Amino acid sequence: MVDTTKDIAISLDNVSVNYGSKEVLKNTNLRIPYKTFTGVIGMNGAGKSTVFKVIMGLVPPTVGSVRVCGDDTKIAQKHGHVAYVRQSEAVDWDFPISVNEVVMMGRMGVQNIFKTPTKADKAAVEDALKQVRMEDFSDRQIGELSGGQKKRVFVARALAQGADILLLDEPFAGLDATSERSLIDLFIQLKEQGKTIILATHDLLSLPDTCDQVALVKGTVIAHGPTKEVFTKDLVSKTFDGLLHHIKFD
Amino acid sequence: MILDFILEPLQYAFMMKALMVATVVGVACAILSCFLILKGWSLLGDAISHAVLPGVVVAYMLGIPFGLGAFVFAMLCVILIGLIKNNSKIKEDAVMGIVFTTFFALGLMLISKIVSSVDLTHVLFGEVLGISDESALYTTAILAVVSAIILIFRRVFLVFCFDPIHAQTIGMPVTFIHYAFLVLLAITITGSIQTVGIILVIAMLITPGSTAFLLTKNISNMIMIAVLVSVFSSVVGAYSSYYFDVATGGTIVFVQGIIFLAVLSYQKLTSSGS
Numbered sequence: 001m002v003d004t005t006k007d008i009a010i011s012l013d014n015v016s017v018n019y020g021s022k023e024v025l026k027n028t029n030l031r032i033p034y035k036t037f038t039g040v041i042g043m044n045g046a047g048k049s050t051v052f053k054v055i056m057g058l059v060p061p062t063v064g065s066v067r068v069c070g071d072d073t074k075i076a077q078k079h080g081h082v083a084y085v086r087q088s089e090a091v092d093w094d095f096p097i098s099v100n101e102v103v104m105m106g107r108m109g110v111q112n113i114f115k116t117p118t119k120a121d122k123a124a125v126e127d128a129l130k131q132v133r134m135e136d137f138s139d140r141q142i143g144e145l146s147g148g149q150k151k152r153v154f155v156a157r158a159l160a161q162g163a164d165i166l167l168l169d170e171p172f173a174g175l176d177a178t179s180e181r182s183l184i185d186l187f188i189q190l191k192e193q194g195k196t197i198i199l200a201t202h203d204l205l206s207l208p209d210t211c212d213q214v215a216l217v218k219g220t221v222i223a224h225g226p227t228k229e230v231f232t233k234d235l236v237s238k239t240f241d242g243l244l245h246h247i248k249f250d
Numbered sequence: 251m252i253l254d255f256i257l258e259p260l261q262y263a264f265m266m267k268a269l270m271v272a273t274v275v276g277v278a279c280a281i282l283s284c285f286l287i288l289k290g291w292s293l294l295g296d297a298i299s300h301a302v303l304p305g306v307v308v309a310y311m312l313g314i315p316f317g318l319g320a321f322v323f324a325m326l327c328v329i330l331i332g333l334i335k336n337n338s339k340i341k342e343d344a345v346m347g348i349v350f351t352t353f354f355a356l357g358l359m360l361i362s363k364i365v366s367s368v369d370l371t372h373v374l375f376g377e378v379l380g381i382s383d384e385s386a387l388y389t390t391a392i393l394a395v396v397s398a399i400i401l402i403f404r405r406v407f408l409v410f411c412f413d414p415i416h417a418q419t420i421g422m423p424v425t426f427i428h429y430a431f432l433v434l435l436a437i438t439i440t441g442s443i444q445t446v447g448i449i450l451v452i453a454m455l456i457t458p459g460s461t462a463f464l465l466t467k468n469i470s471n472m473i474m475i476a477v478l479v480s481v482f483s484s485v486v487g488a489y490s491s492y493y494f495d496v497a498t499g500g501t502i503v504f505v506q507g508i509i510f511l512a513v514l515s516y517q518k519l520t521s522s523g524s
Binding site for chain 1: 405
């Protein structure tokens with residue numbers, strides 16, 4: 001009843017995804033309202049990353065429909081509405097590029113593809129770096145940063161892009177507890193500023209205090225909704241094949 | 251005396267042409283090499299450079315500009331690699347190996363039936379001192395355009411090399427950029443063949459960028475250093491063939507390799523000393 005279409009940032013309707021003959025997601029339904037902080041949890045290989053990729057149009061759904069801001073993903077991307085921060089192994093850290101230049105890449109939507117950065121672009125980059133508290137590292141080569149700082153830079157790129165919806169795929173992987181905590185604080189702060197945050201995470205301990213929405217993934221989205229209703233012992237056990245204790249204390 | 255050494259060869263038109271072409275080849279290859287090694291596409295450059303051989307021979311047979319034949323076969327090679335990769339479980343490096351050697355072998359077969367061995371040497375190893383006015387002008391113009399395109403759109407190519415997935419998620423036409431890059435690569439290779447030949451052109455597309463990559467963490471500096479190293483090598487190559495009658499292409503590539511090794515050794519020595 002509350003979920004009218006215009007309140008929904010991202011919706012998957014009956015989406016299935018196949019990699020070759022292997023079905024990775026089956027009949028998946030998901031509705032993520034604007035200005036919420038959604039934790040996406042599930043075991044490795046359960047399909048969390050695929051949920052993100054299908055939302056970002058990086059893998060096509062075999063069947064079903066994906067809407068971002070009520071539009072086709074491609075249209076939402078052209079407007080810069082949605083940004084994606086991947087697991088960090090994906091880039092070459094020796095690349096001769098500075099923090100500032102990485103964040104500037106967030107400004108390179110189709111509208112500025114042929115232009116050099118304008119004053120507005122430079123201001124947006126500076127502002128994004130300030131928000132993630134990386135303004136003092138602007139001229140550093142990206143490989144010279146710590147794991148947590150690298151993550152912040154890519155979050156800054158998403159902010160510089162002007163995206164209202166941020167998809168964060170396991171940003172805490174490989175980070176120490178302090179770096180993770182300060183990233184969580186940053187995400188909460190961004191959510192309070194009105195961003196829609198979607199976070200794939202293995203950190204179930206901090207989840208109830210961080211996320212107001214939860215999506216449980218196991219080959220499909222087996223449940224999603226407000227944390228209080230979905231993050232229950234029964235449903236979470238179902239998601240993790242009852243191995244919850246083992247995972248919690250790993 | 252040094253001035254004489256530099257100026258004397260310049261009174262000859264063939265030497266002026268050779269210097270001009272070698273320089274523009276050096277510039278274009280150097281700029282492209284930065285992006286090629288950052289993208290990790292060195293092997294693809296190698297594949298394309300070998301695959302153009304049959305194109306050169308066919309062009310020779312038909313009496314059309316050999317750059318045109320080379321370009322057609324370069325694109326055929328790229329398309330075939332893509333097709334095989336997407337339709338088999340063979341890994342990309344093996345696919346490239348199969349495709350370019352097959353093309354190269356076809357070129358050798360054609361050449362043995364049609365062209366004299368003198369011409370073969372020129373195609374394989376380059377002969378910039380004997381370049382015609384027409385070829386010199388054509389090569390200079392086309393490589394200047396390629397260099398300009400890459401420099402103008404360097405930010406686009408940079409995103410493409412660094413993070414193509416990001417490029418896609420902000421709505422950039424990644425497939426188009428991918429093929430544009432390949433076309434520029436193919437044009438550069440075909441434009442450089444007359445100077446350094448099919449076998450050595452790949453060195454021009456890897457070594458200057460790699461040397462520059464060792465020396466800087468900034469892409470603009472990297473491009474500048476690569477161009478300086480490459481042009482210096484080209485000039486040394488042209489003068490060497492004038493004074494010592496050694497192969498221009500060979501000298502250019504050899505000098506580039508020595509500079510690379512010198513830079514690497516210097517860095518290793520100074521860093522272990524500190």
